[in-house]
Amino acid sequence: MKKLLENFKNAEDGAVTVDFVVLTAAICLLGAICVNAFAAEPVRMANNMSNFMEQQCSDGTCD
Template identity: 40%
Template sequence: MIKFIKNFRKDEDGAVTVDWVVLTAAVVGLGVAAYAAIEGETTQLSADIAATIESENVAAVAPAAGVSGGD
């Protein structure tokens, strides 16, 4: 039993797995933090773009004459 405990303490196979789990958790955490940081601003930007597009007068942008139907 003592030999088993000594071998168990020396065995480092699981240490690499723990390192990868911690590293993966850190990367996921950074991704969530980045998403949280830009999510509000992108929502506001898309609302601003939608408002600008809706407020544009198409007749003022298109030429008065010579507009064809896409032939």
């Protein structure tokens, strides 16, 4: 059993696959963080534009 565990510890088969999975996960996480950081800005701009348009046409006539 000890020899089996020693062989498992020293084996490097699949190391490239593990590296690929870890790097892919890191890139996906970084992308999600970037999207989350900028996702609120278009909504804020749309709300500001909507509020501005409501103020311009608040009395039934648009300026």
